[in-house]
Amino acid sequence: MRRPSRPSTAAPASTAAPAFAPSARSQVPPFTVMSILGRVAELRAAGHDVVSLCAGEPGGGAPPAVDAAAAAVHASGCALTYTPALGLPELRAAVAGHYRRWYGLDVRPEQVAITTGSSGAFMLGFLAAFSPGDRVLLPRPGYPAYRNILTALGVEVVDVDVDAGTRYQPTVAHLEAALAEGPVAGLVLASPANPTGTMVSAAELAELARWCEERGVRLVSDEIYHGIVHTDGEGLGACAWRTSRTALVVSSFSKYWGMPGWRLGWMLMPDDLAAAVDGLAGSVALCPPAAAQEAAVHAFSEESYAFCAEQAGGFTATRGVVLAALPRLGWADAAPADGAFYLWARLAPGMLAEFGSAVGYCAALLEEAGVALTPGDDFDAVHGPESVRLSFAAGPDALHEALERIAAWHAARGLA
Structure with missing residues (x-):
């Protein structure tokens, strides 16, 4: 007796390969x-x-003291293990002390996050501060990584067209004009700026920081070139935390300390973002480079x-x-x-x-x-x-x- 045939379970032959493409x-x-x-x-x-x-x-x-410390770390034979996600406690304390020395600011070590370069700080800061669809203001010309990271996170970048008339820096008038066109969640400001090298004065930074805080706009202050200042009267550069502790401040060992390949930066975290940054940091990078952190403590020596x-x-x-x-x-x-x-x-x-x-x-x-x-x-x-x-x-x-x-x-x- 002939058995009935079973229905085929094989997938139908595909006439075209599946389409794969990078994400938008x-x-x-x-x-x-x-x-x-x-x-x-x-x-x-x-x-x-x-x-x-x-x-x-x-x-x-890098400063010789940092190089010597790095050599000692590698010569010690000790295993390099993960550090806390937000960095070695002694390095966070050293950065806090740096703010007392340069700016006369009282910064607690727990408000400092050590990051994998300033790039890591921007990634963590933008993730913690902004949601997809938020409108964030960027002066143009400006550092392209700001735009690219924000765009990849689904944030709408709003250009602020600055020129020689305002020394390539934004003014409150620029911000008011942008706010009139729609809600604003953030402003990224760099002083000194890349690519222009221009700065806002301490008084101008205070005015911009107050405007942001009063309107619920998160100021992200890129201060990675502080200390490399050529104009009289501006000192080392003005810190946004002198005016507003709701600002997110980013800095780095790459420029003033001459350590670009060490991949270490930091940010000052507003209290309302600290838990979010901590949670993200452990997933995004686990921790910054351990040996670089140990050596970088010596960046804050007198030498x-x-x-x-x-x-x-x-x-x-x-x-x-x-x-x-x-x-x-x-x-x-x-x-x-x-x-x-x-x-x-x-x-x-x-x-x-x-x-x-x-x-x-x-x-x-x-x-x-x-x-x-x-x-x-x-x-x-x-x-x-x-x-x-x-x-x-x-x-x-x-x-x-x-x-x-x-x-x-x-x-x-x-x-x-």
Whole structure:
């Protein structure tokens, strides 16, 4: 007797492979500086002599006391284990003491979160402070990672178009205009700023901080370039916590302390965000690098403060060289560069006519003259294609060589 056939359980043959694609939130552009650094590495590996002025990497390195402490950590043979999620207690206490020393502020160690670079602080801070759909104000031009992280988190970025008229910094009038168009959840402010190097005064920062606190707007104050200040009267830079303890303050060991590759930063956490940041930190990164934390305690020694102050003085001297060279370079509308180690300027019309944009100009300069600058597109989608950022963090020798090459290349190209 013939048995009845069983129905097939096999899935029907697919005529097309399943479609896989990156998430919508991940569609942010790569940071141009990192792409340029990759090309610099390729050219150097091929034997070309390249002077790189595209990245904000101080050329002097970490304070000797920090280097010595790191060597001792690795020579000790002790296992490097996880630290608490918000950092070693002794390092959090040292950062709190730094705020008493520089700003006269009483900061409790438990209000300090040690992070994996300032980038880690921005990620944790933005996650803790903002929800998807919130509107957050960003001055433009500005550091592109702010926009990219916020966009990836589903936050609506609202450009605040700043220019030379307000020294490339936002004013209360800018904020009022943005608020009139819709609710505002946050403002990201950098002083000194990247890419312009401009600063708000202590009085201006206090006014902006009060405006934010009174309207329930979370101020995120990027203070990573504090200590690298070139203008008289501004001291080391003003801290937002002098006015508002609802602000989230971000800083880093990368700039003043010359430790970019150590990947250590910190933030001052408003009390209402501390639990959220603590919970997130243990999941996002478990903890910052343990050896770097142990060594970084020595960044706050008298020896290290003296070393870093000398390095910062060198940046001020190098800034003077850059500003004096502007007539030879033929760039226009340079930002005043109050602090940090950047020059932001607009290319001359002839340069734009020759190369089409700052991207074309910088690419040709790198390939033909061996000098790496950063085109402005990342920092300002509107005016950036006409602008360049020069970093003088690499030191005077690299800067002098680069300026000579740029001037000679301009002359050879008929751009002088």
